[in-house]
Amino acid sequence: xxxxxxxxxxxxLVVVQALKRKRCARCRRGPLSLLVLTDGAPWCLVCAxxxxxxxxxxxxxxxxxxxxxxxALSAVVVRFNRRKSRYERQGVLVEEAALxxxxxxxxxxAEARRRRRARDARRRAxxxxxxxxxxxxxxxxxFPGCPAERARAIAAHAAVRGSGRVGRSAAGRAxxxxxxxxxxxAGVRHVDTPYDQLLMRGVAWNEARRRIAPTVERVLRxxxxxxxxxxx
Ligand SMILES: [Zn+2]
Numbered sequence: 001x002x003x004x005x006x007x008x009x010x011x012x013l014v015v016v017q018a019l020k021r022k023r024c025a026r027c028r029r030g031p032l033s034l035l036v037l038t039d040g041a042p043w044c045l046v047c048a049x050x051x052x053x054x055x056x057x058x059x060x061x062x063x064x065x066x067x068x069x070x071x072a073l074s075a076v077v078v079r080f081n082r083r084k085s086r087y088e089r090q091g092v093l094v095e096e097a098a099l100x101x102x103x104x105x106x107x108x109x110a111e112a113r114r115r116r117r118a119r120d121a122r123r124r125a126x127x128x129x130x131x132x133x134x135x136x137x138x139x140x141x142x143f144p145g146c147p148a149e150r151a152r153a154i155a156a157h158a159a160v161r162g163s164g165r166v167g168r169s170a171a172g173r174a175x176x177x178x179x180x181x182x183x184x185x186a187g188v189r190h191v192d193t194p195y196d197q198l199l200m201r202g203v204a205w206n207e208a209r210r211r212i213a214p215t216v217e218r219v220l221r222x223x224x225x226x227x228x229x230x231x232x
Contacts, residue, residue, distance in 0.1 A: 015050065015093055017079040018042070034077065034093075045093075050075060053093035064092055066105050071098035132159045138180045143223035146184070154187035188219045 015034050023030030024044035034055075036048040045051045055077065056067055068074045071094040078087040094102075135155035139146055158179075189195045193212035199205070 013050075013073075013075040014087075015045065015075045015077045016087075017077060017090055019080060019082075036075075049073075050093060052095065054096045054099055055091055055093055056099060057091040058089055059091075060106075062109070063099075063102055063106050066102035067094040067099045068092060070101045071095045074098075128159050132156050135159065135175060135180065135183075138175055138177075139184055142177065142180060143184060143220070145223040145225070150187065150191070154183050157187065158183040184220070184223075185216060188216050192216070192219050 013036075015036055018032050018035050021031035022035060022042045024032060024035070024047055025038075025041035026043055026047040029044045029046070032042060032044050034045055035042040036045065036050065037043070038048065045053070050073070053071075053073065053075065056064060058064065073095065075093040077090045077093060079090050080086070081088050132152070132155045135158055136148075136151040139151040139154060140148065143151070189209075189212060193215045195208055195212050198208035198211065203211070
């Protein structure tokens with residue numbers, strides 16, 4: 001990049017981070033850390049009428065874009081990378097008031113995002129609540145003899161299983177008869193049988209399930225046929 005004229009960077013005014021100790025060709029101020037090349041000669045920012053600008057290092061894309069939008073005058077700051085033989089962007093120079101306005105806009109966005117997250121969380125909680133209610137209702141349809149609070153507990157457990165939250169599609173899958181029955185079986189296993197204690201005592205998973213199978217079966221039958229048994 002030949003710097004014979006005032007360099008531009010994608011059409012924008014460019015300020016160079018000085019690698020060598022140079023003085024302003026106009027006012028002799030120096031050594032300069034930032035300079036503008038004017039017809040190949042280094043000028044200080046004051047002589048180049050950029051002395052009132054503040055440096056914003058690169059990294060925050062939104063803040064950079066907005067600062068430049070808000071700033072009547074701005075410049076790209078570059079530094080020459082000798083190894084790569086090219087200039088690299090270090091940040092921008094913008095008006096201080098513009099930077100303040102840009103920061104306010106970014107903060108407002110962050111606040112809007114925070115509010116949206118809170119709304120989403122409330123909506124998800126409501127969805128989970130509806131899911132638990134629907135799941136409990138399905139348990140009671142298949143197992144009329146299941147106590148309501150047990151159905152509710154089994155449904156709530158199913159709702160937090162896996163990813164920690166059951167989404168819309170997952171809820172649809174979860175409400176298949178097979179899924180409801182397996183959730184009920186798991187609930188019975190842990191509450192109505194010594195399954196957990198067997199596992200804690202080191203009984204193998206298969207053996208523990210084999211031992212409790214009759215109890216699980218008895219409870220499920222009782223819950224399924226509660227109405228008929230009461231009638232009989
Ligand atoms: Zn100067």
